[in-house]
Amino acid sequence: MTVDDHAIDSLRTWFDLAYEELKKEWKSGQYEKLSDCPSFKAAAAYNEAINVLHKGSNFPEVAEEQLKKALDEELEIENFWKESEQQKGLS
Template sequence: MTVDDHAINSLRTWFEIEYEKLKTEWKSEQYESLSDCPSFKATYTYREALNVLINGPQYIDETQLKKMIDEELEVENFWKEKS
């Protein structure tokens, strides 16, 4: 099991909890649309996060990661030179 698997499994647990709340709210027929349910945003957000983790390798943007690393190294080097 990889680190990603652990993250996915953990996030999936939270998604399932929110999903069950959403399903209960929707079945109550108190809301006109699914997005009106109080649990909708959390459920949707967990689902989107799972999609990113599951499909992650397809979304890798080397440019963004390189920029982050370069900026961090620049700051580290700046403080090294100051000391």
């Protein structure tokens, strides 16, 4: 089982709960459109998140840019502290 499988399994639990609630709301006949049901957004968001994990990101360039920026910032901070510790040792 990969990390994605664990994430998908966790999201699936929450999706199932939201889906069952959505099904109850829809069956009640109180809503004209499925998207009018209060639990629609949650069910749709969980479904989309699961799909992204199955298929991969729809925007790989954006994801790469965001991850690279985060890594660069973190490595810069790590290097700063590493250099600070080295300079303390030389003093």
